[in-house]
Amino acid sequence: MILTVTPNPALDLTWHVDQLRIGDTHRADAGAVRAGGKGLNVARVAHAEGAVVRAITTAGGRSGEEFAEELGRSGVPHSLVRVAQDTRRSIAIVDEALGDTTIVNERGLNPSDQEWADLLAAVVDALPSARVLVISGSLPPxxxxxxxxxxxxxxxDAGVPVIVDTSGPALLRAAAAGASVLKPNRAELAEATGITDPVDGARALLARGAELVLLSLGAAGMLAVTASELVHARLDEPLAGNPTGAGDAAVAACAVLYAEGERDPELILRRAAAWSAAAVLMPLAGDISPQWPTLAAQLRVSRPDPDSVRKDLS
Structure with missing residues (x-):
């Protein structure tokens, strides 16, 4: 089983507009509403691809009721920890003309000490059945x-590998705690480590205790970095669409393979890059296109030296 934890979930609201014009008034059809947050997106993708999952997260307030109702309809196995504070909202506005997406994320509100303890207890109760634990998303202020x-x-302690997708100081703490896999994007890596070079930044996380860094590079693809290997995967042409769930799909791919016992960084990177690209083609985070095998076949995978990566990304 893939066990996911989303410490700071969100009620995701998505609108599509013909063209986003700053300061103007826009009209749109009714937006999509979905229980979201990075860990839930991971669980949705893995579940849709046939993996056994359980998503653990919190829900609170009026927005939390809508969140819980939608999650129940989704069919994704889950456990909800009730909290007093309202579940935050995340707003995505998709510009159809440009193929770009503008996102506004509420920061979220901190649960009480008892609510954090309840969340931890829910994870501990589920761990005996887990093959991998995914901790994904931000932490509330x-x-x-x-x-x-x-x-x-x-x-x-339970012998379960851990995949973490977070940012800021939490990313450094996850590395130091010995997370098996970390999945930052390039901006998050630079912000957390203070190192602008992506390879050196990834290696700084490995030096702290991580085993594998999957580094999202946007249109430039994705890197897999271990203590002994550096692998790069990319498509020849970037895809237009909604990138908000691309990183989550990559984490889902990694989690599925880890749960199956796979540890080869190149195989993990190929699946992660393909699922990430397939997510861009879908209107909502938490879904991937069935075209992902075709995208996987189109990937250019190489084992470059660090200097060539630095040159390509400069």
Whole structure:
């Protein structure tokens, strides 16, 4: 089973407009509403692709009721920890003319100490059935610094590998706690480590304790970096669409393979890059296009030296 934890979920609202003009009034059809947050997107993708999953997250307030209702309709197996604060909202506005997406994320509100303890207890109860634990997304402002390392430690003690997709100081804490896989994008990596070079930044996370870094590079593809290997995958041409769930699809691909016992970084990168690209083709985060095998076949995969990566990305 793939167990996902989303510490800061969101009620995702998505609107499509003909063209986004700053300061103007727009008309749109009724927007899509979905229970979201990065860990839930991971669970949706993995579940749709036939994996056994359980998503653990929180829900609170009026927005949390709508969140819980939609998640129930989705069919994704899940456990909800009830909290007092309202579940935050995330707004995505898709510009049809440009193929770009503008996103506004509410920061979220910090659960109480007891609610954090309830979330941890839910994870501990589910761990005996898990083959991999995915901790994905931001932490709300004021979240205890020790929560993420504690989750990682509990999973490691149970012999369960951990994949983490987060940002800021939490990314560094996840590396130091010994997360098996980290999945930042290039901006998140530079912000967390203070290192602008992507290869050196990834290696800084490995030096702290991670085993594999999957680094999203946007249109330039994705890198897999271990202590001994550097692998790059990309498509010849970037895809137009909604990129908001691309990183989550990559994490889902990694989680599915990890749950099957796969550890080869090139195989993981190929699947992650293909699912990430397939997510861009879908209107909502948490879905991937059935064209992903075709995209996988179109990937250019190489084992470049670090200097060529730096040159290509400069």
């Amino acid at each position: 004021g979240a205890p610094d020790g929560f993420l390392p504690l989750l990682i430690a509990v999973a490691k």
